[in-house]
Structure formats: C-alpha cells, structure tokens
Amino acid sequence: MTDKSDTKSHTEAYEARLKKRYRAERRFRAYGMAAIMTAGLILVFLLSSIVYSSLPAFSHHHTRLDIQVSTDYVSADAPEQGNYLGLVRAALRDQFPEVSGRRDKRALYKILSIGASDELQKRVIAEPDLIGTRLSLDVPLSDDIDLMLKGLIDRTLPESDRIVSDRDLVWADKLLAENRISRKFAFALFTNGDSREPEMAGIRGALVGSLWTLLVTLIVSFPLGVLAAIYLEEVAPKNRATALIEVNINNLAAVPSIVYGLLGLAVFINFFHLPRSAPLVGGFVLALMTLPRIIIPTRAAFASIPPSIREAALGVGASRTQVIMHHVLPLAMPGILTGTIIGLAQAAGETAPLLMIGMMAFIVDVPGDVTAKATVLPAQIYMWANNPERAFVARTSAGIVVLLTLLLVVNAAAIYFRRRFEKRW
Amino acid sequence: MSTSFLFLCLLGLGSFSFLFGRRRIRALSGAVSVKQHSRDVYHGSFVALCAVLVPLIVLLAWSGLSPLLLDAMLEDFLRRQSPDLSIGEMGVLIAKVKAYSVGSLPEAFANDLIRNGSDYFALLRSNSNTARSVAVILLALGGLAYGAGKLAPRFTARPAVERVFEVVMIIASAIAILTTIGIVLSLIFETFRFFDKVPMMDFLFGTSWSPQIAIREDQVGGSGSFGAIPLFAGTMMITFIAMLVAVPIGLMSAVYLSEYANPRLRGFAKPGIEILAGIPTVVYGFFAALMVAPFLRDSGADIGLTLSSESALAAGLVMGIMIIPFISSLSDDVINAVPQTLRDGAAALGATQSETIRQVVLPAALPGIVSAILLAISRAIGETMIVVMAAGVAANLTANPFESVTTVTVQIVMLLVGDQEFDSAKTLAAFALGLVLFFITLMLNVLALYVVNRFREQYD
Numbered sequence: 027m028t029d030k031s032d033t034k035s036h037t038e039a040y041e042a043r044l045k046k047r048y049r050a051e052r053r054f055r056a057y058g059m060a061a062i063m064t065a066g067l068i069l070v071f072l073l074s075s076i077v078y079s080s081l082p083a084f085s086h087h088h089t090r091l092d093i094q095v096s097t098d099y100v101s102a103d104a105p106e107q108g109n110y111l112g113l114v115r116a117a118l119r120d121q122f123p124e125v126s127g128r129r130d131k132r133a134l135y136k137i138l139s140i141g142a143s144d145e146l147q148k149r150v151i152a153e154p155d156l157i158g159t160r161l162s163l164d165v166p167l168s169d170d171i172d173l174m175l176k177g178l179i180d181r182t183l184p185e186s187d188r189i190v191s192d193r194d195l196v197w198a199d200k201l202l203a204e205n206r207i208s209r210k211f212a213f214a215l216f217t218n219g220d221s222r223e224p225e226m227a228g229i230r231g232a233l234v235g236s237l238w239t240l241l242v243t244l245i246v247s248f249p250l251g252v253l254a255a256i257y258l259e260e261v262a263p264k265n266r267a268t269a270l271i272e273v274n275i276n277n278l279a280a281v282p283s284i285v286y287g288l289l290g291l292a293v294f295i296n297f298f299h300l301p302r303s304a305p306l307v308g309g310f311v312l313a314l315m316t317l318p319r320i321i322i323p324t325r326a327a328f329a330s331i332p333p334s335i336r337e338a339a340l341g342v343g344a345s346r347t348q349v350i351m352h353h354v355l356p357l358a359m360p361g362i363l364t365g366t367i368i369g370l371a372q373a374a375g376e377t378a379p380l381l382m383i384g385m386m387a388f389i390v391d392v393p394g395d396v397t398a399k400a401t402v403l404p405a406q407i408y409m410w411a412n413n414p415e416r417a418f419v420a421r422t423s424a425g426i427v428v429l430l431t432l433l434l435v436v437n438a439a440a441i442y443f444r445r446r447f448e449k450r451w
Numbered sequence: 452m453s454t455s456f457l458f459l460c461l462l463g464l465g466s467f468s469f470l471f472g473r474r475r476i477r478a479l480s481g482a483v484s485v486k487q488h489s490r491d492v493y494h495g496s497f498v499a500l501c502a503v504l505v506p507l508i509v510l511l512a513w514s515g516l517s518p519l520l521l522d523a524m525l526e527d528f529l530r531r532q533s534p535d536l537s538i539g540e541m542g543v544l545i546a547k548v549k550a551y552s553v554g555s556l557p558e559a560f561a562n563d564l565i566r567n568g569s570d571y572f573a574l575l576r577s578n579s580n581t582a583r584s585v586a587v588i589l590l591a592l593g594g595l596a597y598g599a600g601k602l603a604p605r606f607t608a609r610p611a612v613e614r615v616f617e618v619v620m621i622i623a624s625a626i627a628i629l630t631t632i633g634i635v636l637s638l639i640f641e642t643f644r645f646f647d648k649v650p651m652m653d654f655l656f657g658t659s660w661s662p663q664i665a666i667r668e669d670q671v672g673g674s675g676s677f678g679a680i681p682l683f684a685g686t687m688m689i690t691f692i693a694m695l696v697a698v699p700i701g702l703m704s705a706v707y708l709s710e711y712a713n714p715r716l717r718g719f720a721k722p723g724i725e726i727l728a729g730i731p732t733v734v735y736g737f738f739a740a741l742m743v744a745p746f747l748r749d750s751g752a753d754i755g756l757t758l759s760s761e762s763a764l765a766a767g768l769v770m771g772i773m774i775i776p777f778i779s780s781l782s783d784d785v786i787n788a789v790p791q792t793l794r795d796g797a798a799a800l801g802a803t804q805s806e807t808i809r810q811v812v813l814p815a816a817l818p819g820i821v822s823a824i825l826l827a828i829s830r831a832i833g834e835t836m837i838v839v840m841a842a843g844v845a846a847n848l849t850a851n852p853f854e855s856v857t858t859v860t861v862q863i864v865m866l867l868v869g870d871q872e873f874d875s876a877k878t879l880a881a882f883a884l885g886l887v888l889f890f891i892t893l894m895l896n897v898l899a900l901y902v903v904n905r906f907r908e909q910y911d
Contacts, residue, residue, distance in 0.1 A: 054805035058707025253623035282833020292637035375731025
C-alpha cells in the first residue's frame with residue numbers, strides 16, 4: 027500500500043497523464059503572465075516613447091546677438107512702430123560681415139526664428155531708454171537649426187537629403203565656436219497660441235479653449251446629471267417610462283462619440299445657428315456625452331447609502347425632498363464628485379465630436395469667452411500630428427505629455443477623493 | 452441688454468426675492484398666533500421661484516429661437532429686394548450682411564443691398580433685444596408681486612416648492628430621452644435627404660466610394676459615387692485585427708489577475724491597465740501613425756513585405772491595445788461573479804487550477820465574456836481618432852491587412868471637416884454613415900444585453 031508502484035491508480039500512464047496536466051497548468055499560467063507582461067510592456071513603451079520624443083520640444087537653442095538699438099530702426103517717439111526684425115537682422119549681419127549679396131543675406135536671416143525680435147520688442151517698449159544703446163540678447167534660432175543642434179538632423183548626410191544647407195552648418199558652427207549658442211527652456215510652448223512656425227507654437231490657446239469647453243460641460247452636465255440620478259434612484263415610481271429612461275441612459279453611454287458630433291452639427295449649429303468652433307457648442311456636445319457617465323456613478327452612489335438613513339429622517343418628520351437634500355445627497359457627494367471628475371477627464375480627452383463642430387481650426391489667439399473661436403488640447407494635438415514639419419513631432423508629443431499629466435493629476439485627485447471620503451456602511 | 456447681463460439680473464432678483472420672502476413670512480407669522488405651515492426657507496424659495504422661473508424660460512427660449520426668426524425675416528427682406536437670387540447666392544448674401552453688421556466685412560466689399568440689409572438686421576436685432584429685456588423684467592417683477600402676495604402663515608409653500616423641484620428633476624431625466632430622439636431624428640432627417648440624391652441600394656451595396664463634388668456640371672464622374680461597401684469592409688477588417696489583439700490579451704490577463712495573481716501583483720497591474728483605459732484616443736492615434744506604422748513598414752521591408760504606411764495592420768493593432776482594458780475589466784467582473792463553490796467543487800474532483808478555469812469558470816462566465824466582446828466590437832467600430840490618424844482615406848476593397856483601407860468613421864470626419872455647404876450629397880452622406888454607425892452599435896449593445904440576460908446562470 028505504501029509503495030506507489032503497487033497501487034493500481036499510479037500506473038505509468040497515470041504518471042504521464044499527470045505530468046501532462048501539470049505541464050498544461052504551467053503553460054496556462056505562463057499565457058496569463060505573458061498577457062499581463064505584454065499589456066504592461068505596451069504601456070511602458072507607449073508612454074516612454076512619447077515622453078522621449080517630446081523632450082526636444084521643451085528646450086530651444088538661442089544665439090546671443092549684440093544688438094545696437096539704433097534710431098534708424100526705432101524712434102523714441104513711437105517704439106511700438108519700430109522695425110525690430112530689422113534690428114535683429116542688422117545685428118546678425120554684423121556677426122557675419124563676410125555675407126554679402128541679397129540672396130545670401132536672406133539665407134542668413136533664415137537661421138533665426140520668425141519670432142526672433144519679439145523679446146527685443148517687448149523689452150524696448152517696456153524700457154524706451156534702451157533706444158540708442160547696445161545690448162546683448164539671446165534670440166531664438168529657427169526650428170531647423172535647432173533640430174540640427176539637438177542632433178536630430180544628421181549632418182553627415184549629403185546636402186540634398188537634409189533641410190539644413192551646408193552654409194547653415196558653417197554659420198551655426200561659427201556661432202558655436204564663439205560660444206554664442208545656448209539651450210534654454212522653451213517657455214513659448216506654454217505661453218504662446220498656435221503658430222505655423224513650430225518654435226513659436228504653444229498650447230496656451232488650446233489649454234484655455236479646453237478650460238472654457240469643460241466649464242460649459244460641467245455647468246450643463248453636473249446639475250442635469252445629478253437631478254436625473256436623484257429622480258431615477260430616489261423619487262421615480264418603477265414603471266415603464268422610467269425603465270425606458272434607464273435603458274436609454276445605458277445605451278447613450280455606449281453611443282460612439284462621433285455620433286454626438288453629428289448631433290451637435292445638425293442641432294446646435296445648423297438648427298440653432300450657434301457659432302462654429304466655439305467652446306459653447308463644444309461644451310454642449312461634450313455635456314450630452316458626459317451626462318450618462320455622470321448619471322450612472324451618481325446612481326450607484328445613491329444606491330450604496332443604506333435605507334436606514336432615509337427611514338430615520340422620514341421618521342422624524344422630514345419630507346421626501348428634505349430626506350434627499352439634507353441627508354442622502356450630502357452623504358453621496360464623494361461618489362458623485364468622483365464620477366463627475368472621471369467623466370470630465372474623459373470629456374477632456376475627447377477629440378472626434380469636436381472635429382465635427384469645427385473645433386480644429388487654426389486659431390492663434392487665446393479665446394476670451396465661450397463664443398470665441400477656439401480649439402481644445404486634443405484637437406491641437408491632432409492638428410500638430412498632421413503637420414508635416416519635422417519639429418512638430420516633438421511639439422505634438424509635448425502636447426500629449428501635458429494632456430496626459432493633466433489627466434493623471436485629475437484622475438489621481440478623483441481616486442484620492444474617493445479613498446478619503448468614502449464611507450463603508 | 453445682453454443675455455448674460457439679463458441672466459445676472461435674474462440671479463440678483465432671485466436672491467433678493469428669497470431674502471424678501473423669508474423676511475416677510477417672519478413678519479407675518481410674528482403678528483398672528485397661527486402655526487406656520489412651512490419653514491421660512493420654503494417661503495423664501497417660493498417667492499424666488501415665482502420671480503425667476505418663468506422669465507428664465509422666456510429668456511432661454513427667446514435666445515434660442517429668435518436668431519432663427521431674425522434670419523427668416525432677413526431672408527424675406529432680401530428676397531423682396533432682389534427676388535431672383537438662387538438659394539446658394541442667398542446664403543452667401545445673408546452671411547455677408549451679417550458679417551457687415553458686426554464690422555468684419557470691409558467697406559469695400561459692401562454694396563447698397565448689403566448696407567440696407569445690415570441696417571434692417573440691426574434694427575430687427577435691437578427691437579428683439581429691447582422686447583426681450585422688457586418681457587423678462589416685467590415677468591420677473593410680476594412673479595415677485597404674485598409670490599409675495601401668496602405668502603401667509605398657513606400657505607403651503609413647501610409642497611409647492613417641492614413640486615417644482617420634482618418637475619425639474621423629471622425634465623433633467625427626460626434630457627436623456629431627448630438626446631436619443633435628437634440623435635435619431637437629426638440622423639434620419641439628413642439621411643432621407645441624402646437618399647433623395649443617392650438611392651439607398653447604391654449606398655448600402657455599392658462597391659465604389661469616391662465622394663467628390665463636381666466642379667463643372669458635365670464633369671466625368673462628377674456626381675461622385677457613394678457605395679459604402681469598401682468602408683464597411685475596411686471597418687470590419689480593422690475591428691477584426693483589433694479583436695485578435697485585444698481578446699486574447701485582455702481575457703488572459705483578466706483570468707490571471709482574478710484567479711492566480713497575488714494581491715501585490717493585482718495591486719499594481721489593475722491600475723496599470725486602467726491607465727491604458729484613460730489614455731485619450733488621439734494619443735493612441737499619434738502612437739499608431741508616428742510610431743507603430745513606420746516601425747511595421749520598415750520591419751516589413753526588412754523581411755520583404757510591402758506595407759502601406761497607412762496599413763490596416765497598424766491601426767488595428769493600436770486599436771486592439773486601446774480595447775484591452777475594456778475587455779479585461781469587463782471579463783474580470785464576470786469571472787469574479789462566478790461563485791467560489793464551483794471552483795471548490797472542481798478542485799475537490801481533482802482538477803488542476805487551469806482545468807477548473809477552462810472547464811468550469813470560463814463556461815460559467817461565458818455569457819458575460821461574449822457580451823464584453825460584443826461591447827468591445829461596438830467600441831472598435833465607433834472609434835474615430837486612431838483610424839483617422841493611422842488608417843487611409845482612399846476606399847480600397849481589399850482583404851490584405853498590409854494595404855491601406857478606410858473606415859466609416861474616417862469618412863465621416865473627412866466629409867465634414869472643413870467648410871461645406873450643408874446641402875451637398877457629400878455632407879449628407881456623412882449623416883447616412885452616422886446613422887449606419889449608430890444603428891450597428893445600438894444593435895451590438897442590445898445583443899450584448901440579450902446574451903447576458905438569456906444565457907446567464909443564476910447561482911444563488
């Protein structure tokens with residue numbers, strides 16, 4: 027009995043079968059592990075590749091120029107009307123006295139950014155005393171030279187295969203040799219609106235547009251969502267009409283977002299003649315989309331509150347509305363706010379419905395109110411991603427990094443909120 | 452007065468009415484020895500509601516509808532001035548008149564007609580504005596007087612306020628229904644207009660899609676062709692590829708996480724997968740278009756395959772990644788819902804853990820898993836940004852995943868982005884595609900619900 031080989035069940039076939047079953051067990055486990063590892067690796071690869079490709083956008087190369095703020099270009103009476111680009115170009119010509127001829131000079135100017143004179147203009151207008159003096163200033167280089175200095179353009183390629191010409195290289199090398207080139211943090215990325223020039227393009231306009239849009243979304247969807255949830259969970263009689271509304275809300279949560287865009291186009295723009303590209307319409311469309319995503323967690327928050335609370339309040343003479351407003355709603359608030367924040371975070375990352383209502387126009391200005399033409403951060407990312415210029419790849423990734431950081435912070439806040447205030451009954 | 456100013460006025464008046472009503476009821480009750488029916492707050496709220504509710508509705512309705520009315524009157528006015536304009540020219544003229552009236556059309560482009568129209572429009576607008584302000588303010592003051600007159604110690608203010616509250620809640624719930632009706636009506640309406648121009652059969656079963664509009668009347672192929680089969684095929688192919696990625700990875704990670712993983716692994720793997728779910732789709736689109744597609748093309752070239760840089764494969768793979776967390780979290784829920792007694796029973800019969808999972812747990816969870824997959828398919832079909840950025844635009848009817856295909860959502864975006872006249876078959880086609888999309892995703896959702904309800908076993 028003690029000897030294994032004696033017993034009938036432990037035949038060789040049994041052992042083989044058992045081994046096979048254990049192998050299958052290990053294999054199955056390995057599949058599961060592999061699936062998780064794959065998902066994890068994809069996540070790590072996705073995030074790290076985007077962060078890596080965004081790095082160049084956070085800095086920009088500048089060159090120090092000695093600028094003679096001569097009265098030929100800027101008069102002390104009207105510093106606003108000065109020819110600052112002329113000033114900067116003159117300084118650049120002084121730097122390269124060997125460059126002569128119109129064509130060569132024009133090629134030389136191209137190593138500077140279009141916005142090279144902005145900083146100078148701001149300073150001179152702020153301090154008119156500078157007119158007539160000589161000052162040394164770091165001005166931004168063009169995006170191509172910047173990419174080359176960051177090592178993103180291969181210098182060893184033949185001239186015809188790269189966007190930077192041999193002459194540009196010589197000029198850049200001379201500036202480098204004179205120690206005039208410095209790499210600075212690209213504030214323009216956060217302070218500027220959109221631009222055709224990658225080094226001038228920033229996300230401020232899109233960020234403000236996103237904020238306006240989300241503000242409208244919040245104002246519309248939060249009260250409507252909470253009221254609807256209160257009604258369906260606490261007040262409504264259980265009949266066919268409310269069952270229909272319930273099924274409806276669940277279905278709306280699964281309708282593709284682009285369909286909401288079509289709805290917005292047909293109803294808000296073509297029927298009500300609201301302005302295209304405006305945060306108002308974008309906010310309405312996102313609000314309709316977010317509504318079911320607020321109602322569902324809000325109802326769950328109400329359902330998790332024990333009936334004893336309601337019964338106690340009714341017992342001391344509160345009306346049904348008082349029970350809701352004084353007891354159920356305050357207790358459900360953490361759950362409601364968490365659901366709302368997560369719903370808004372989803373809305374903040376939404377692009378497709380906003381494309382339908384024109385929120386992807388090229389807009390330089392920062393929108394001032396909800397009816398101004400605006401774009402949103404995801405739409406800005408989409409537009410930059412479509413831009414063929416090389417330097418926009420880094421800008422796009424930088425925009426994504428900012429968007430993901432914001433969403434991460436918001437979601438983390440929601441999770442913290444839930445942990446902090448959640449009650450277990 | 453501007454809408455926001457009137458709105459603020461109403462807000463101010465509402466607060467005043469509330470304080471006024473509360474004060475007045477205190478004075479009234481203090482004077483007599485009758486027990487007050489409702490608390491002071493409800494009397495205040497009652498007066499505030501009387502003062503604000505009706506004018507607010509009037510304000511919103513007026514602001515929403517008056518532009519339509521004004522546009523119609525302006526068109527009427529211009530039509531009388533120059534009766535023989537076509538509808539298109541009329542639209543342009545109206546746009547010009549409006550631009551001129553807000554000063555965004557330079558003087559050089561204006562003619563007498565535009566100037567007259569602009570004056571007329573400005574007059575209409577200012578009249579409408581004045582009438583609106585007067586109506587809103589009179590209604591508000593009237594409401595305040597009515598509400599204040601009603602106050603008395605035995606007046607039942609609480610039920611009155613609560614009734615209004617309930618009606619507002621019902622309206623809020625009805626918005627969900629209204630949204631659905633709005634979606635269905637706007638899609639169906641435009642789709643019927645589209646079918647006036649292009650027969651329905653040609654749209655649903657045609658195999659050639661090239662929705663350009665004729666520049667000249669007699670242009671070859673000028674009417675464009677609207678056969679949507681290539682789009683459906685492309686959508687199906689990309690969805691299929693996405694499912695090939697998402698179903699095994701999502702399902703296996705759900706199984707591992709709920710059956711094998713220790714709490715520590717679960718503790719960081721689940722949030723990790725949730726991060727994947729929270730990434731906006733435009734980010735996946737960028738990832739697909741600028742990282743995955745070039746990588747696939749180059750590695751395809753290395754082993755001698757020709758991949759289009761907008762291949763269905765790249766879009767499908769990345770869409771699959773997007774769907775993984777969807778399948779994994781839904782399957783996780785249904786696997787966890789299978790009662791432990793089933794697993795214990797299987798283990799007691801000598802089954803290994805994987806045998807238990809494959810032969811007991813998964814079959815028990817199957818309806819839920821099938822429903823999760825159906826929902827995931829519906830998600831994939833409706834997904835827009837990934838395919839807009841990574842899939843092609845040209846309608847190819849092909850079964851080769853290395854080639855570029857286009858999808859329903861890509862075409863909706865392509866047809867509608869940019870300024871277009873709203874009557875062309877091209878624009879209307881987008882709504883027809885939208886209706887198809889809505890219908891298919893709705894059917895998949897209903898089917899998913901049906902599968903769960905019909906085949907789910909009740910274990911308790």
